[in-house]
Amino acid sequence: xxxxxxxxxxxxxxxxxxxxxxxxxxxxxxxxxxxxxxxxxxxxxxxxxxxxxxxxxxxxxxxxxxxxxxxxxxxxxxxxxxxxxxxxxxxxxxxxxxxxxxxxxxxxxxxxxxxxxxxxxxxxxxxxxxxxxxxxxxxxxxxxxxxxxxxxxxxxxxxxxxxxxxxxxxxxxxxxxxxxxxxxxxxxxxxxxxxxxxxxxxxxxxxxxxxxxxxxxxxxxxxxxxxxxxxxxxxxxxxxxxxxxxxxxxxxxxx
Amino acid sequence: xxxxxxxxxxxxxxxxxxxxxxxxxxxxxxxxxxxxxxxxxxxxxxxxxxxxxxxxxxxxxxxxxxxxxxxxxxxxxxxxxxxxxxxxxxxxxxxxxxxxxxxxxxxxxxxxxxxxxxxxxxxxxxxxxxxxxxxxxxxxxxxxxxxxxxxxxxxxxxxxxxxxxxxxxxxxxxxxxxxxxxxxxxxxxxxxxxxxxxxxxxxxxxxxxxxxxxxxxxxxxxxxxxxxxxxxxxxxxxxxxxxxxxxxxxxxxxxxxxxxxxxxxxxxxxxxxxxxxxxxxxxxxxxxxxxxxxxxxxxxxxxx
Numbered sequence: 001x002x003x004x005x006x007x008x009x010x011x012x013x014x015x016x017x018x019x020x021x022x023x024x025x026x027x028x029x030x031x032x033x034x035x036x037x038x039x040x041x042x043x044x045x046x047x048x049x050x051x052x053x054x055x056x057x058x059x060x061x062x063x064x065x066x067x068x069x070x071x072x073x074x075x076x077x078x079x080x081x082x083x084x085x086x087x088x089x090x091x092x093x094x095x096x097x098x099x100x101x102x103x104x105x106x107x108x109x110x111x112x113x114x115x116x117x118x119x120x121x122x123x124x125x126x127x128x129x130x131x132x133x134x135x136x137x138x139x140x141x142x143x144x145x146x147x148x149x150x151x152x153x154x155x156x157x158x159x160x161x162x163x164x165x166x167x168x169x170x171x172x173x174x175x176x177x178x179x180x181x182x183x184x185x186x187x188x189x190x191x192x193x194x195x196x197x198x199x200x201x202x203x204x205x206x207x208x209x210x211x212x213x214x215x216x217x218x219x220x221x222x223x224x225x226x227x228x229x230x231x232x233x234x235x236x237x238x239x240x241x242x243x244x245x246x247x248x249x250x251x252x253x254x255x
Numbered sequence: 256x257x258x259x260x261x262x263x264x265x266x267x268x269x270x271x272x273x274x275x276x277x278x279x280x281x282x283x284x285x286x287x288x289x290x291x292x293x294x295x296x297x298x299x300x301x302x303x304x305x306x307x308x309x310x311x312x313x314x315x316x317x318x319x320x321x322x323x324x325x326x327x328x329x330x331x332x333x334x335x336x337x338x339x340x341x342x343x344x345x346x347x348x349x350x351x352x353x354x355x356x357x358x359x360x361x362x363x364x365x366x367x368x369x370x371x372x373x374x375x376x377x378x379x380x381x382x383x384x385x386x387x388x389x390x391x392x393x394x395x396x397x398x399x400x401x402x403x404x405x406x407x408x409x410x411x412x413x414x415x416x417x418x419x420x421x422x423x424x425x426x427x428x429x430x431x432x433x434x435x436x437x438x439x440x441x442x443x444x445x446x447x448x449x450x451x452x453x454x455x456x457x458x459x460x461x462x463x464x465x466x467x468x469x470x471x472x473x474x475x476x477x478x479x480x481x482x483x484x485x486x487x488x489x490x491x492x493x494x495x496x497x498x499x500x501x502x503x504x505x506x507x508x509x510x511x512x513x514x515x516x517x518x519x520x521x522x523x524x525x526x527x528x529x530x531x532x533x534x535x536x537x538x539x540x541x542x543x544x545x546x547x548x549x550x551x552x553x554x555x556x557x558x559x
Contacts (some may be wrong), residue, residue, distance in 0.1 A: 001287040003526055041524055046471045047317045048524060073317065089526065213313045215324070216523050218287075220280035222300075222329050223315035237308050237329060242284070255311060 001092070001218075002028050005085035009062060017069045018112065018141055019078045020054075023086055026061025034119035035095030035184075035209055035246045038065070039217035041087035042073040048089060049073045050214045052186070052245065054115035054142075055122075063088075066115040066141065092217050093245050096184055096207055098123050106131065106180040107150075108167050108195055110187020114142050116209050116245075120184050121149040129153070129178050131170045133191065137161035168194045175202050182207065189254055196249040206249035212240040219243075227253040257540035258547040259533070261295070261515050263492050264415035264440035266376050268295035268350050268515060271548055272505065272533050275496050275519030276301050276354035276379065276419075277326065281340040282347065288526045293533065296350035298443075298517055299336075301381050303356050304365045306332035316452045316461040321471025321498070322520055323450050325464035328356055328387050333369045345374050352417070356381040360394075360404050364411045371413040378414050380405065380439075383421030383446035385468045392446075395421040398433035405437040415440035417494060422474075422481055423449050431485040442485060443494035443517065445478045471520040472498045479511045486512020486553055500528065502535025512553040 006025035014020055028038070032053055039048040055064035069075045080086055098120065099105070105124045107117040110133045121128045128150035134140045137160035146152040153170050154162030163170060168191075174180065175198065185195045186209035199206035215221035219242025228238045228251045235253060238244065259270035273296040274285075280300050282291050291297065309329025316323045331339070333355075344351055353375040357363040367378060382395035382404055394400040405418055418434040420427060422445040431442050447468025452461040460466070478497025486493045495513025499505050500521040508516050521528040540548060 003288065045317065046320065046322045046520060046524060047315070213315045215315050215322070216278070216284070216526075218284040218526070220284040221278055221315075221324070221523065222280070222309065222326050223312070223324055225309060225312040225314055225326075225329070227311070235308075237312075 001090070002031070003089040005087045008080055008082050008084050008086055010082050011080065014141055015138060019067055019069070021065045021086070022062045023065065023088065024061055025063050025088060028088065028090055029056050029058060029061050029063050032056055032063070032091035033095040034098065034123065035116055036091040036093050037245055038063070038088045038090030039092055039214070040077060040089075042076045045073055045076065047073065047215065048217060049077060050211070050217060050241070052116035052209065053091065054118055056119060068112040089217060093241055094243065096120050096209070096246050099182055101125065101127065103127065103181040104178060106171065106174050106178060106183045108171055108183065108185040108187070109133070110167060110191040111135070111139060113187030113209070116186050117184055118142060118145055118149070121146055125150060129174050129180070131155065131167045131174065133167035133187065134161070166194070167191060168198060171195060171198055175199070175204055180204060185209070193254045196252065196254070199249055207246050208249045208252055209245045210240050210247060210252070211245065214241055217241045227255055229253050257537055257545055259537060261549060263494065263515055264377065264417065266350055266415060270295040270533050270536070271509065271515035272529050272536070273298055273350075273352065273494065273515055273517045274522070274529055275517035276381070278519035278522055281336070282344055285526060289530050292348040294349045294529055295515060296352055297344070298352040298354050298379055300330055301328050301354040301356045301384060302330045302333050302336050302366065303328060304333055304362050304369070306330065306335065311463045313461060313463055314467075316467065318450065318452065318469060318471070319473060321469055321473035322523070323452060323462060323467035323469050324447070325462045325467035327464065328384055333366050337369070337373055341373060341375070350377065351375045352377040352379050354379040354381050354419070356384055356387070358387070360407045363404055363408050367408045367411040371411065375414060377417055378412055379417040379419050379443055380408060381419050381446075383419050385421070385423065385447060385449045385466070392421050392423065395430070396424050398429050401430050402433040402437045405434045405439050409438040417441040417443045419446055420444040421446050422477060422497070427481050428484050428488045431489050435489045435491050439491060441492045441494060442489060443496065444485060445474065445481050445497040448474055448477065470498065472500055474498045475504060479508060482508060482513050483511040483555065499532070502532045502539055505532050505536055506539055506551060509548070509551050510553070510555045514552055
């Protein structure tokens with residue numbers, strides 16, 4: 001685990017309010033795996049902000065982070081420019097379990113939940129299908145990145161781009177036609193709940209990446225609670241930072 | 256090199272910096288950052304007789320210069336602690352402080368009894384948790400409640416007993432004196448200040464528990480004031496906490512009267528904060544020609 005400042009290589013704003021950073025941090029990149037996150041210090045603020053890893057370039061040692069400005073902390077982070085230094089703690093948490101690339105996988109991303117799935121799509125390549133859902137054409141991010149890695153379907157709620165509607169009909173079609181061994185998903189909770197139910201019905205193994213308001217990021221303070229159910233039916237509060245952010249879908253209880 | 260070791264209720268700490276309960280788990284999570292044997296002590300995650308799930312999320316909200324939390328004493332219970340965590344902690348050369356909580360006086364007594372034969376060095380009686388519906392802070396807001404639970408626990412406890420006080424009271428000094436008179440061997444303060452934030456778009460509290468405990472630099476001046484008042488009123492040692500984020504803060508707290516300090520929320524932005532504070536205190540003391548950290552305790556000179 002690493003905690004120090006690293007230099008920002010580039011900063012872009014692909015759509016208003018969403019920022020795409022590349023940071024040079026070879027030792028962190030060497031340790032990290034898809035689905036893990038980093039915890040970033042926001043100036044003098046009391047709490048760091050957890051940001052999932054979008055891409056890892058082992059060749060250049062660059063970490064790519066794509067995040068949306070949600071509040072004051074992420075707004076402060078978005079003011080960092082190329083050449084500035086970012087105080088990063090990571091890599092943290094348990095990432096996605098990647099099967100042999102010969103397996104078939106579907107990744108389902110909703111809105112700002114799409115970034116952590118990019119490395120998963122690259123792992124499976126053409127044996128992956130990506131289903132990306134957004135509110136509208138003006139919210140679409142990373143579609144070109146996914147399209148260059150694997151077959152990609154974009155859905156928008158208002159039909160202004162790609163398929164009209166949520167990701168669920170597209171996922172159901174993929175479960176029937178593409179027959180994946182595993183589904184990976186990240187996005188808003190109602191979407192994840194729908195994916196959890198759909199995958200349970202078929203049944204197909206599914207891993208979900210969750211988010212929750214976070215404190216320490218390492219599993220000590222216990223604030224980022226997520227209700228889980230064990231195989232024996234016993235409920236517990238697991239912690240997104242340490243036990244997650246990736247959980248087996250059947251273990252998650254959406255409240 | 257200045258001597259940093261301090262004595263709290265008969266227990267020697269190699270330095271006065273203790274990680275605060277609830278911010279450091281049972282220690283394992285921070286081992287990747289530094290050797291936790293460097294710490295003066297660890298105040299362990301608040302534990303109860305039986306496992307507790309804690310409150311539903313969200314459990315945390317950032318505030319100006321601080322944070323609110325409402326974890327609600329999630330912990331595996333004392334038996335799991337003794338089985339799974341204490342053996343690991345005993346491999347570390349640091350003082351172990353078991354922070355104990357309960358809903359009833361009997362709960363506190365049960366857990367003190369279960370720990371009596373264990374190798375924890377000190378008990379810290381948590382009568383100040385604002386995030387549980389029963390017990391917790393209810394014992395800490397009246398002299399009678401606080402005195403009653405201390406009196407009962409003292410009959411079961413083998414280790415020296417610190418009592419962690421709530422700042423959510425009108426007269427902290429009278430409560431400190433009440434617990435001292437029942438045999439408390441030390442007093443730690445302050446626990447968090449009860450607070451609330453509201454998401455104005457949703458018209459909902461940010462915390463699912465509606466209210467939570469405020470900590471961080473925002474509470475530091477309140478903590479210094481209360482430590483100063485209590486340290487001037489009792490004979491037992493005082494452990495000061497509340498928003499300490501730097502070596503200078505720790506020195507200020509000790510000048511107010513604390514014999515040792517606890518560091519909590521500061522670790523969330525900087526996991527290395529306790530180590531930096533230990534090193535910074537050493538360097539400040541050496542720079543000022545002070546041979547022993549004990550020489551600064553309670554040395555603030557009030558104006559009148």
